[in-house]
Amino acid sequence: MVVCRLQAPASGTITGLNIYCGVNAGSPYLVPVVYADTTNGTGGTVNVGDPVGDLLGYGTSTVVSATYGWQTFGGLNVAVTAGASYYLGFMVGPTVNDVVNFARSVGGSGAVNQEMVQYTGTDYPVPPSTFGTPNDYNEMIVSIYSTYDGSPTPTPTPTPTPSPTGAYDYYMGISGSNYVISTSQSLNSPLKSSTSSSTAFNWLLGTSGYASSGGTVYVEAGSYTVDGVWNIHLNDISVTFDSGAILTAIAGLNYWMLLVGDESYPNNPAYGTHCTIIGGSFNGNSANQAHGSDPQGTPDLFTDYYGIGAIWLGGQYDLVQYATVYNCRMWGIWSASSYSGCNDCTIYDIGWNGFSTYQNSASGTVNEAFCTNCVVYACSDNGIDSQSQNTIFTGNYVYNCAPNEGQPAGSTNSYWGIAWEGSNSGDLTYGGTGSGTYAQCIGNTITNCLHDGVFLSDTGSNYIIVSGNVITGSAHYGIGVFSGGSDNIIEYNSLSDCSYVGIDICTSASLDNTIYGNTFSGCSTNTADSGTGTIYTQPSIVAVTVTSSPMAAGLVSANGSAGPAGSLSTSPYIFYATVGASVSLVANTVSEYTFESWSDAGAQTHNVTVPSSNVTYTATYS
Secondary structure: OEEEEEEOOOOEEEEEEEEEEOOOOOOOEEEEEEEEOOOOOOOOEEEOOOOOOOEEEEOOOEEOOOOOEEEEEOOOOEEEOOOOEEEEEEEEEOOHHHHOOOOOOOOOOOOOOOOEEEOOOOEOOOOOOEOOOOHHHHOOOOOEEEEEEOOOOOOOOOOOOOOOOOOOOEEEEEEOOEEEEEOOOOOOOOOEEEOOHHHHHHHHHOOOOOOOOOOEEEEOOEEEEEOOOEEEOOOOOEEEEOOOEEEEEOOOOOOEEEEEOOOOOOOOOOOOOOOEEEOOEEEOOHHHOOEOOEOOOOOOOOOOOOOOEEEEEOOOOOEEEOOEEEEEOOEEEEEOOOOOEEEOOEEEEEOOEEEEEEOOOOOOOOEOOEEEOOEEEEEOOEEEEEEOEOOEEEOOEEEOOOOOOOOOOOOOOOOEEEEEOOOOOOOOOOEOOEOOEOEEEEOOEEEOOOOEEEEEOOOOOEOEEEEOOEEEOOOOEEEEEOOOOOOOEEEOOEEEOOOOEEEEEOOOOOEOOEEEOOEEEOOOOOEEEOOEOOEOOOOOEEEEEEEEEOOOEOOEEEOOEOOOOHHHOEOOEEEEEEOOOEEEEEEOOOOOOOEEEEOOOOOOEEEEEOOOOOEEEEEEEO
16 A cells, blocks of 8 residues: 545545556556544554545546556545545555455455554655555555645636726726727727627727727726637737626637737737736636647647637736636746736646746747746646746745646646746757846745656756745655756755655756755755756855835835836845845835835835845835
8 A cells, every 4th residue: 555645725525646656567456545644644553444434435446557657546535624634545456356345455366454554754745655565566656646626716716906096098898798898987988899809809909909009998897708819919008907807718719818919920029018917817718628639638739739828928028917817728828028927916727837938939039038926826737837038937836736626628747836948949048048147936935746846857947046945745856957957056945845856956967056055854855966067055146035014016126126027016026136246225105105114124225235145125014
């Protein structure tokens, strides 16, 4: 039997278990089981032979695949309670007859040996110890993860956005069965009325749109069926969604719900530049989208590469803020343009990447795309992914990148929290550009990713600073540098319960990476280093966090910047600086707030000298 422990993050139902497994001989059957942990995680035993006492439920016996990989074992329907502790496990035997009695342990043909399983203190999702000696069938690589159906509910409450303050140039709303564009919030004297939401929206903001560049639009509360892509083709447009505005992709849309710019000309400042999307709830209706000929319920093929998702940014200096994006077959938010990204968004139940930035021969170099202060979870490929240069990923909370009951059909399966990829687009640079310029993975919290917390996966993953991240429960690497990633700084991260290695420089092709000041707890191995020229001395680059209490937009800045989203950036603002450099801190005067103090007791505007390790400065307001 194999076992690990789950402390349920929320009340819900365990419907199945996934296991990474393969066999060296035979074709054993596995049965997923869930046991009560009567000690609630303090240690003790599971009575395998007591189906009345400890056994809460079992699933369907299924033969193990002959090849190593992830395999799903279903048929469970075990209710769990938030905060309570449970054991997840498998019974194993060479034939189905050996596991007919699900409360019996493993062994040779016909064996019915009982055993007691001692909890060793290793928490889910760390790969468990294997108990017993079931012949060749014990020779399995094992990591368990539950297909867990807990909170949040499928239809979330969108992040609140401001009610209209002052006048907007245009309003979009619903009147009867029509979508209406008007200059009046009451939708009187409509400029455009259509039964098609995309027709109405694109008449206003699409190619040859009625609105002028620089216009402001308010989308009123209501349920909007996105029957064709909504396109912002004009520049300097701001669209604010009411907190009750819910957009749902029509079945068979098979494309983006909202596209900023021109997909034929990504990263082109002529189309959709300096546009802001504020608020809104975007439901991708994943189960009713088609990824080419790939069937529902099977992983999408990378050879069929389609743009199916919520929001695509293709101008420059575009921002998505306070949006809720979920239930998308492929992508949540995608940035194909420089200085564009998302801030304070919630993204979840995504089949591929929650946030992704990408460059190719059409876009040319995409520089400083960003995802900051977002919550991203239940993404089946990567929570947050970079395939461009000098990308900024700071202050995000990423968790549960793994199979999940809410995952859309067609999910891929990297299960990385935050990743850098890309080495195959000619001379385009991935990672940072060097000469003191780094891509940033700083100050993120990453929890329960079924493979890696942070993964630098390709030869182009160079000059990336990975600093001040809190990484817990990665089922493989906490931080992995693979396939030759070089000149990266990995410092002052906190890594716990990483099942394979806390930090791993995987190949000798990875050159001159720095590892310093990281802390470890409960990792199988803290550090593994197959790299060349790895540096273990203190770096001269550290992370600086400038934040406020309360957190809000427009309160603090450092060296004249509030963050990658400009004046709309919210605290915390996280960046890197050279030890000994001078940084100017400003706590702005804002009408709704009164400045009280800085955490370092400095004046409202003052300079600080960057110390030798990561540092946080907090401005307190009343």
